[in-house]
Amino acid sequence: MDDIGEEKKLQGLLNGIFKRDYQGQEEYNDDFLYEQLYQNLDRKEFDDFIRKLRGIVNSMANTNMDQDQAETFLKAQAKKRGGVITSDRVEVVLKFWRNHKEKIHSQIISRTNWNGLTKWKLDINSYSSTKIINQPVAVLQFDTKSDNNQKETLRVEIDGKAMHNVLEQLDNIEDQLQKLGN
Structure with missing residues (x-):
């Protein structure tokens, strides 16, 4: 310069x-x-x-x-x-x-964790059937167990705005659970 x-x-x-x-x-x-x-x-x-x-x-x-x-x-x-x-x-x-x-x-990695239990990653779409490419998305993966202890996985991709909304709702749920515990 x-x-x-x-x-x-x-x-x-x-x-x-x-x-x-x-x-x-x-x-x-x-x-x-x-x-x-x-x-x-x-x-x-x-x-x-x-x-x-x-x-x-x-x-x-x-x-x-x-x-x-x-x-x-x-x-x-x-x-x-x-x-x-x-x-x-x-x-x-x-x-x-x-x-x-x-x-x-x-x-950024530390922000991709809620309550030490839910984790996600941000990714960039390089190909999409909806033709939305090069946009950051959050990939959420939920591992659950059914009644017979069989593990099942639910994977969801959402955009940054939707991820923000999910985090707000998780915080609301956590607040409600804490109130019930008191």
Whole structure:
């Protein structure tokens, strides 16, 4: 990057996104990051910039890209007209990814567990009879036993919004069970 200050700002912004989105440090909100790093930008430009940058980090995280995949992805993003990633920013984002990939992946894995009993994974459809491809889906697998102790498995694929709704309902069930136990 031409201006070393711009590189540091981008590093700071990426670290702020990491701390908020993957470590739960809510004080790293958009207002704080704007005031600390990008007051020189119009607020609307900043909001668009951080939204797109978060989308890129989320795409890399949700597909668990290795360094080579991330580099290919970022270089393709840099070729997009009006995109948030420029050729100057590719190396900064790659360095961030190299330093934070495992922590982000661990955090995503820890979020795919409810009450220590129900687990799921996120996957990307590469082929679908409904022609919806490259969309993240949650794959839920429930193992049950019938009356004769025969194991049966129910596997369900749902999108992220539906997964969020399932988690809310599971939390409601857990709350109700706790109330009954008291």
